[in-house]
Amino acid sequence: MSEKYTTETILVIDDEDIVRQSFCDQLEDLGYKVLEANNGKSGLALALSELPDLILTDLRMPLMSGIDLLDNCVRLLPDTPVIVISGAGLIEDVVQALHLGAFDYINKPVRNPNLLQATVSRAMQQVNLQRENKNYQLHLEQLVAERTTALSESNAQLELHKHSLEKLVDLRTEELVEVIDNLNNTQQQLVEAEKMASLGRLVAGIAHELNTPLGICLTFISSLQEKLTNFQRAFHKGQLRKEDFVSFLQSAKETSTIVTSHLTQASELVQDFKMVSVDVSSEMKREFDLVEYTKNVVNSLKAEVFESKIRIQYDRSSDYGINSYPGLFTQIFTNLIINSVTHAFVSGIAGKINIQLQLVGQVIVIIYEDDGRGMTEDTRRQVFEPFFTTTRGSGGSGLGMNILYNLVVNNLSGTVECQSQVNLGTKFIIKFPR
Numbered sequence: 001m002s003e004k005y006t007t008e009t010i011l012v013i014d015d016e017d018i019v020r021q022s023f024c025d026q027l028e029d030l031g032y033k034v035l036e037a038n039n040g041k042s043g044l045a046l047a048l049s050e051l052p053d054l055i056l057t058d059l060r061m062p063l064m065s066g067i068d069l070l071d072n073c074v075r076l077l078p079d080t081p082v083i084v085i086s087g088a089g090l091i092e093d094v095v096q097a098l099h100l101g102a103f104d105y106i107n108k109p110v111r112n113p114n115l116l117q118a119t120v121s122r123a124m125q126q127v128n129l130q131r132e133n134k135n136y137q138l139h140l141e142q143l144v145a146e147r148t149t150a151l152s153e154s155n156a157q158l159e160l161h162k163h164s165l166e167k168l169v170d171l172r173t174e175e176l177v178e179v180i181d182n183l184n185n186t187q188q189q190l191v192e193a194e195k196m197a198s199l200g201r202l203v204a205g206i207a208h209e210l211n212t213p214l215g216i217c218l219t220f221i222s223s224l225q226e227k228l229t230n231f232q233r234a235f236h237k238g239q240l241r242k243e244d245f246v247s248f249l250q251s252a253k254e255t256s257t258i259v260t261s262h263l264t265q266a267s268e269l270v271q272d273f274k275m276v277s278v279d280v281s282s283e284m285k286r287e288f289d290l291v292e293y294t295k296n297v298v299n300s301l302k303a304e305v306f307e308s309k310i311r312i313q314y315d316r317s318s319d320y321g322i323n324s325y326p327g328l329f330t331q332i333f334t335n336l337i338i339n340s341v342t343h344a345f346v347s348g349i350a351g352k353i354n355i356q357l358q359l360v361g362q363v364i365v366i367i368y369e370d371d372g373r374g375m376t377e378d379t380r381r382q383v384f385e386p387f388f389t390t391t392r393g394s395g396g397s398g399l400g401m402n403i404l405y406n407l408v409v410n411n412l413s414g415t416v417e418c419q420s421q422v423n424l425g426t427k428f429i430i431k432f433p434r
């Protein structure tokens with residue numbers, strides 16, 4: 001007797017009642033629940049309806065042989081092991097059964113109950129293992145399914161997130177474009193405002209500059225007028241003396257000299273002011289070689305530069321042909337060279353001037369350098385301001401560099417930069433698109 005009590009069910013199929021009963025008794029003793037059938041056909045039906053854990057079947061039976069039953073079981077109940085019971089001397093049947101998929105075989109009659117127990121429990125172990133395996137597999141599949149669901153959920157969330165991010169980026173881009181537009185507008189307005197401000201400074205400067213010569217003229221002319229009135233009065237009264245006449249003539253001569261000189265000065269100023277807004281449209285635009293043109297301008301200034309040496313450097317393999325207003329370059333170089341002569345090369349020192357012409361891509365770069373006495377930082381900062389000059393008393397109007405600035409920035413759409421240090425010379429870098 002076994003102490004084992006299980007719910008494991010074994011189906012015993014045998015047409016010999018005594019044999020079948022003996023099996024059933026022994027198995028029940030071992031603690032199994034036992035079902036029985038006395039032929040293959042009803043055995044199969046019972047197996048399909050009750051789904052036992054293990055089948056023990058005889059091989060030779062009426063209606064359906066054990067081999068046919070085994071064949072059916074292997075197909076229909078692949079997880080249920082079948083142990084065949086064979087009579088002595090039927091070894092071919094056993095071999096065929098094992099080929100077909102029988103789990104094991106037992107010879108009958110069973111004389112050793114331990115053998116039956118061992119065979120059955122091995123089969124049961126196999127069943128349990130298979131079940132465990134199956135459960136484990138199921139569990140794994142479930143796990144995979146769960147993970148797959150979770151993954152696709154997070155994928156969906158990611159997709160959503162991506163969408164909202166894209167939308168956000170679009171939105172921000174739109175906002176940025178708007179901000180940039182606004183900035184551009186503001187910049188434009190600032191540029192306009194600055195233009196108006198410098199125009200204002202220019203007008204104020206013009207008024208200030210003209211005030212002196214015109215004021216002097218007015219003083220002298222008024223005084224002459226007064227003298228003329230006195231002169232006329234004396235003449236009509238017949239009181240005009242010779243000395244009065246000579247004195248009046250002297251005054252008239254002096255006044256006219258002074259007035260002429262100051263009016264000339266005023267007129268020159270007006271000419272200079274006109275230059276500030278150089279009217280390029282009145283000059284013809286044409287194709288010319290910048291190197292050749294620069295050489296011509298420098299040659300024409302020979303008389304002005306005295307002993308100073310001017311060197312022009314350029315790349316011989318480059319083409320310096322441009323389509324522009326040549327007069328513009330005359331003014332630019334004249335202003336630069338005359339400035340070097342008047343401001344940099346003082347007390348008769350013959351300095352050196354170096355003009356470099358470069359072609360960087362489609363940009364023309366002019367580097368003008370002198371080795372003169374340079375400028376203080378304060379002067380350098382204001383050099384392009386209209387009316388800024390350090391030589392007001394000796395004829396400077398302070399318009400030269402402002403004219404140059406306007407020509408480069410407004411007419412050539414370029415830039416000009418001034419680098420200078422006291423005693424270390426001055427450098428102007430002009431860049432403009434070809």
Ligand SMILES: Nc1ncnc2c1ncn2[C@@H]1O[C@H](COP(=O)(O)OP(=O)(O)OP(=O)(O)O)[C@@H](O)[C@H]1O
Pocket residue numbers: 335339340343344370372373374375379383388389390391395396397398399400401402426
């Ligand atoms: N090459 C230079 N070296 C030293 N100082 C310079 C040089 N070029 C210009 N400057 C300084 O910059 C000032 C402004 O120059 P700008 O040509 O505008 O006026 P100006 O020469 O004084 O007068 P204008 O050219 O109207 O007769 C000059 O007064 C001078 O102080």
Ligand SMILES: [Mg+2]
Pocket residue numbers: 335338339399400401
């Ligand atoms: Mg000047």
